[in-house]
Amino acid sequence: MTAQAPAQTDGGIRLNGLIKTFRGPHGPIHAVRGIDVSIAAGETAALLGPNGAGKSTTIDMMLGLSKPDGGTVTVFGRPPREAVDAGLIGAMLQSGALIRDVSVRELVTMMASLYPDPMDVDEALEVTGLKAMASQRTQKLSGGETQRARFALAIVSNPELLVLDEPTVAMDVEGRREFWSIMRAFAARGRTVLFATHYLEEADANADRAILMAHGRVVADGPTTEIKARVGRRTLRATLEDVDPSTLACLPGVASAERHGDAVILSCTDSDQAIRALLERYPAARDIEITGGSLEEAFLELTGEPDDEVSELVAP
Amino acid sequence: MSGLAYTRFELVRTFRNRRFYIFSIGIPILLYWVIAAPQHNKIITGTAFTYGIYYMVSLASFGTMMSMLSTGARIAGERQVGWTRQLRISPLSVRAYFRAKILTAYAMALLSLCLLYISGAILGASLPAERWLEMTGLIVIALVPLAALGILVGHLITTDSAGPAMGGLVTFLALLGGTYFPITGGVLHTIGQLLPSWWLVQAGHIALHGRGWPVRGWITVLAWTAILATGAGWAYRRDTTKV
Ligand SMILES: Nc1ncnc2c1ncn2[C@@H]1O[C@H](COP(=O)(O)OP(=O)(O)O)[C@@H](O)[C@H]1O
Numbered sequence A: 001m002t003a004q005a006p007a008q009t010d011g012g013i014r015l016n017g018l019i020k021t022f023r024g025p026h027g028p029i030h031a032v033r034g035i036d037v038s039i040a041a042g043e044t045a046a047l048l049g050p051n052g053a054g055k056s057t058t059i060d061m062m063l064g065l066s067k068p069d070g071g072t073v074t075v076f077g078r079p080p081r082e083a084v085d086a087g088l089i090g091a092m093l094q095s096g097a098l099i100r101d102v103s104v105r106e107l108v109t110m111m112a113s114l115y116p117d118p119m120d121v122d123e124a125l126e127v128t129g130l131k132a133m134a135s136q137r138t139q140k141l142s143g144g145e146t147q148r149a150r151f152a153l154a155i156v157s158n159p160e161l162l163v164l165d166e167p168t169v170a171m172d173v174e175g176r177r178e179f180w181s182i183m184r185a186f187a188a189r190g191r192t193v194l195f196a197t198h199y200l201e202e203a204d205a206n207a208d209r210a211i212l213m214a215h216g217r218v219v220a221d222g223p224t225t226e227i228k229a230r231v232g233r234r235t236l237r238a239t240l241e242d243v244d245p246s247t248l249a250c251l252p253g254v255a256s257a258e259r260h261g262d263a264v265i266l267s268c269t270d271s272d273q274a275i276r277a278l279l280e281r282y283p284a285a286r287d288i289e290i291t292g293g294s295l296e297e298a299f300l301e302l303t304g305e306p307d308d309e310v311s312e313l314v315a316p
Numbered sequence B: 001m002s003g004l005a006y007t008r009f010e011l012v013r014t015f016r017n018r019r020f021y022i023f024s025i026g027i028p029i030l031l032y033w034v035i036a037a038p039q040h041n042k043i044i045t046g047t048a049f050t051y052g053i054y055y056m057v058s059l060a061s062f063g064t065m066m067s068m069l070s071t072g073a074r075i076a077g078e079r080q081v082g083w084t085r086q087l088r089i090s091p092l093s094v095r096a097y098f099r100a101k102i103l104t105a106y107a108m109a110l111l112s113l114c115l116l117y118i119s120g121a122i123l124g125a126s127l128p129a130e131r132w133l134e135m136t137g138l139i140v141i142a143l144v145p146l147a148a149l150g151i152l153v154g155h156l157i158t159t160d161s162a163g164p165a166m167g168g169l170v171t172f173l174a175l176l177g178g179t180y181f182p183i184t185g186g187v188l189h190t191i192g193q194l195l196p197s198w199w200l201v202q203a204g205h206i207a208l209h210g211r212g213w214p215v216r217g218w219i220t221v222l223a224w225t226a227i228l229a230t231g232a233g234w235a236y237r238r239d240t241t242k243v
C-alpha cells in the first residue's frame, strides 16, 4: 500500500469552477457558485462555514453523489466515481443513521469487505472506542455511539481521502475531544482529510488549513491561524477608568484597544485569556460584555462587502 | 468477492427482522390455515378441487408476491437512514447491490412457498411431482418482474408512504391477477392478462389444470421484466445522485 500510495494519490483533490444550482419552490437556489480549491495529498483541511454555506453540496459533488452544473472535480486525478470505486475514499455524510438488525461488528466487517485494502476490523473498533459494544445491535446505540460507528465505517476502508461532514454534531464534549484525536492520528498516517464544520474552534484545533465558505463561495482560504485572526475576534467592552489603552492592548489575547470615555473596547483574539488577564490586573473593571466571535457574524462582514473586496479576500 | 459478502449480510439482516416474517410469511400461512383447514377435504362447488389444494395454490402466488414487494419497504427504510447513500460511496457495485436485494427477496419467497407446500401436504393436497416442480419453476420466473418492482417502488416511496403504497400495490396486483377469485371474462380479464401477477397466478394454476403459460404469458413476463428492471435502475440512480 505505502509503495503505491504516491502514484495513487497524485494530484490531490481539485475543484475547478464548481457550480451547483437547485430548483427551489421560489426559483433557483445557488448552493455553490463557482469554487476553485485544490487540496494536496496529505493535507488536513477544514471546510468552514455557517449553515447553508454550501459545504455539504460541495462534498456531495466531491463524492460523486451529485453532479455539478458547472466545473469539474477530480480526486487523485480521477473523477469522483472512479476514486470511490477504487476504494480511495471513506466518508461520513452529514445526515444518516445506521441500518438495524446487525451488530456493530457485523456492520463494520461488511463495510471492510467491500474495500481492497481495509483496516483490521478490530483495530477500527478499537480506535473508535467501540470494542465494548461490538456485539450490540446498531439500533441500541446512543447518538454519540452511532456517530462513532459511522466514523468506524468511514475509516475501516483505510482510505487515502477521509471526508467528514459535520461529524461531531451529536457528540458531547468528551466525545468530540476523542473523535478529533482519532481523526488527527489518522491524518498523521499521511492521509488526506477534509472535514466540514461550522465551529471555528474545531477547524482551528484540527486542521492545517481552513477554507471558508459563505453563500456558495469561498470567501477566504489559508492556514487556520490566519483565518482565526481574521474572523475569530471578539469584542470585550468594560467600564474601567484611568488605564491607558496602549497598556490594555498588551494584555494576552488582546489585539487592540481603544477608549470611549469611561469605557474601554478591546478587540480580542482570545477573549477567555483577555478577560482573565483584565480582571486579574484591573479588578475595578466592570459592566463587562463580550460580543461577536460567531462565525455567522464574521461571515456576514466578509460577505457583506462589495464584490470586488470579497474577491480580494479569496486567497490565490 | 465483496458482492457475495453483501448478499450474506442482507440475508442475515432480513431474517432477523420479525416484522417481515409476519408480513411476508406469517400472513399467507395464517390465511391458508384459517381458510383451508376446517374444510380441507371438501370440494369447492363448481370445481374439481379441494379447499386444501385450491387455496395452497392461490396463497402461493399471494405470499411470494408479498415477499418480493416487501423489498420495497426495506429499501425505503434504508434510504431514510441514509444507508443507500453510504453504500453508494463505497466500491459496492450497483450490480452487487441489486443481486443482494433480489436474492434476499427470493429467499423469503421460497421460504414462504415451502411453508405453504408443507401446510398443503399436511392438509392432504397431493399432486404429481412434476406438477409441483413445474409450478415452482414458473412461479420463480414470474417473480422476476416483481423483484424489480419491489426495488423500483422502494426507491420511489418514503417510509411514511410505504404501508399504503405496498398495501395498494399488492391488492391491485392480486385482485386483477386473479388471486382472490377467478376472473374469467370481460374487461378485467383483458386488463388482468397484461399484468405480471396474472401469470404468477397462472403458474400456480398449473397444479390445478396442468397447463403452462401460452406464448403471450412469456412475452408479458419478459416485457415487464425489461420495463421494471430499467425503472429500478433509473430509480436507484435518481435516488443516489442529486441531479
Ligand atoms: N437537495 C436540495 N434541494 C434544494 N436545495 C438544497 C438541496 N440541498 C441543499 N440545498 C440548499 O443549498 C444551500 C446549501 O446547502 P448545504 O450545502 O447543505 O449547506 P451547508 O452544508 O454548508 O450547511 C442551502 O440553501 C440549502 O437549503
Ligand SMILES: [Mg+2]
Pocket (backbone or CB within 6 Å): A055, A056, A057, A094, A165, A166
Ligand atoms: Mg451541511
